[in-house]
Amino acid sequence: MRSREIAMAVAAAAVLATAPAAHAYAPDAANVEAPTPFEARVQAAKSAMMADPQAALGQSLAALDAAKRESGPRRAEHIATAQWLQGEALLRLNRLEEARPVIRDGLAAVARGSPDTKLHGDLLMAQAGVLATEGQVQAALTDFHAAYRIFGKAGEARSQAIALMNIGTIYQDARDYAKVLQYYAQAADLYAGDPSLTVSARNNIGNALREQRKYAEAEAEFERARAVARELKSPLIESSVVANLAAAEVEHGKLDAAQRHVAEAERLANSDAAARESLPGVWGVAARLQLARGNARGAADLIERTFAGVDLETTSLIERDFHETAYKAYLALGQEHLALAHLKAFKRLDDQARDLAASTNAALMSARFDYANQASRIASLKATQLQKDVELARTRGVVTNVLLAGSVLVGVLLLGGFLSIRRSRNQVRDANGKLSVANASLEKAVQARTEFLATTSHEIRTPLNGILGMTQVILADPRLDAELKDKVALVHGSGETMRALVDDILDLSKIETGKMIITPAEMDLKKLCEDTARLWAEKADAKGVALTLDIHRAPTRILADAGRLRQILFNLMSNAIKFTHQGAVALAVRAEGDELVLAVSDSGIGIPKERQEDVFEPFRQVDGSITRNYEGTGLGLAICRNLARAMGGDIALESTLGKGSTFTVRIALRRPAESRAAAGGEDAPAAETFADARVLLVDANPLAQAVLRAVLTPQVRAVEAVAAPADAAQGRFDLILCDAAVLGEAPDARAAALRALCGRTGPAAVVVLTPGDDAEAALLAAAGAAQVVRKPIAAPALSAALRAGFAERLSAGADSPAQSMFA
């Protein structure tokens, strides 16, 4: 249970500071003559708020009724106004549980309908009042600050000043008098147009100064407060201020001046019926004066009047100092029984004050800590990330200085976080502002890194184009001898690795900045798996590792982002083969209910349990020595996980050190609308229709190859292209389209080469394209060609010839059609 008024040495003036300002809500001049029922209720609620919150509550409920019966454009605003008054009244009645939802509803409506208005600020202030009373100091401060900003936007300087004073009051609870001074002084500077606010501000500044033993300054502030109180013609307030002045003078040792001011305060208190309320306080100060003069008897007499009719066990914090005076006076007089009673009361109130200060301080401290903690945590996260980038740049020989500039920036941010912890002792007010500045700096740092990566990528790709392009041209030249070809292939391979690195880094950057877009489209999953397996078959073979593909439980047509799915499989296969030196690597894909499960298993080196989560972090391989033994960017698995998650799934790892690993990707299985129709063909292992055929192109001319591929790809299941018959030995196809030029120069040589090709490729139908004459065509047909096509030929005619060749093979009842090469 907390008591807000403890901070207010002059209770009446302080209440003025937090009470709703009746005049600020006065109806427009035009409406004065005939206020609406709503306006009348609002006015009544405001007038009653300070003196009789129960009556104010009744009026606010009546205002709410009236507002709900309205139908005009301001209905919502009027309802919120009534809710604000209801909340204020409930707050004053200490019915916090009821106040909270009413204020929240009003706030929600105003934030939607009329944000940044005075009413919005007033509702925030009410909410802050509830929070402060509950001891939620940090949340209260946030709302007070928000209200202050909104009042600023709405041009409400008076309300801004009240918000600042409320913040000052929180620091008063925390006995942080330097902050109290700062906020009250700011409030007084901001708005001098309302004497009741000025009195409250000056009086509280005086009390804060007195607590700091700055008596001369305190006395000057009380004098100013008194001058304004006199203008207000309020003897109650004036006598309270003068009593405070006298109390400062007593502590200051200016006893004669104190004597004069006590007499003046008493005269003022007696000049008006309402002002008599201040008399007990005036007598209390008079008692302290007498005690200071060594007159215990006089002090006891006065303090007895202060506490006349008061239950000593229920006094409030305002009276704490008077209990101290009473205890000392009665003790000096030997009236130990009374002295003890006041000592107990003093201790109770002192404990209460200390608890309040402690809890308020704790809340303030935790607010500071949270901020400092959050800022430094963000900074350290970013620092770690940039540190990794710097290391990567160094090891890869990439230009480092720009990234180093990045780490310097983070260093500055960390330093900023550290400094802010030290400085924040007295700077809670700036916490939010600093956090947003820090966030902006971090955003800039992230953006700078993204731009750096984009530029670096561009600058690396340009020379890579020269390296990879020219090595490709050299490798494609038939005049190149085998030994030289090997060496050039090495250069080319290294260039490809570098390109993969640049691609991976860019992908990761896109994922981090949310620019990675998944675009599902209908695709052939089995073909993707076959292509992936085929791509790695040679490498697996070279290492003596078996490669198996199990797709018999996989759907064929699915909805997915083929490019990204290919990337996942590519990375997983690349890893599996890289870390496996004997045994097998298996790619198994299957549908499991609504899930698509893609698993890549290997019998490789395995990953120790404690590092299994690490492998999904960027730039991590199992340890430094391994990083050096195995090439790669260390980004592949991080990208796989991000992609799997972006597809609404995830990736899991099971691994035993020395035995092998299985990476399992599970994503939601989405089938295209017509998948039922296509499902019939799914399990057919070999091509029975032209549309399901796998076609091999053999053509040395890359343009011709490309054009044929473009023409055939939409018509068949798969098109592979090679430049020479020797390269074709790897796979088994349903149909081979071969340019005669690759078979040799003379017709006889071509026929012989064709015979050899047919022998190697099994049951596939071979269609030969030739510019030659009928004699050559006959020769080729005799050598095994299913069709011989004379070129140039228009694409539709070529397709027809291929279909004819394929049908011929089927009808000829050739041996069992080609199976999947990995079956």
Add this chain to the structure above:
Amino acid sequence: MRVLFVEDNEVNRRVVKEMLRAGGIEMAEAPDGAAGLQMIADYDYDLILMDLRMPGMDGITAIRELRRRGDVKATLPVIVVTADAGSSIEADCLAAGADGVLLKPVSMTALFDAIGQILANRSGGDILVA
């Protein structure tokens, strides 16, 4: 078949020229967008390859200018060849009127596939295989 490659980097012009030569394609060169447009006006090409970042007139501007021409050359196929891997690059190029986008380092297969695809598309499937 004649191709014009608008590209400021001499090495990259040479690389693509060698690649195209392997497919029996002749390639002319222009070092920036403005020179490229001038050459398109003065000579006949079947296909334009276009870099993006160039001094003077950049690739996007050059494509837009080309598409604004009042004659048949406005419809020339254009393939962008860029080292810029930004996430919106492809969309920007297609919006400017490009037919396709290739990312450097460009492989021979990708280059010829892009050309083959465009030739096949442009002929409505009735392309002559020579």
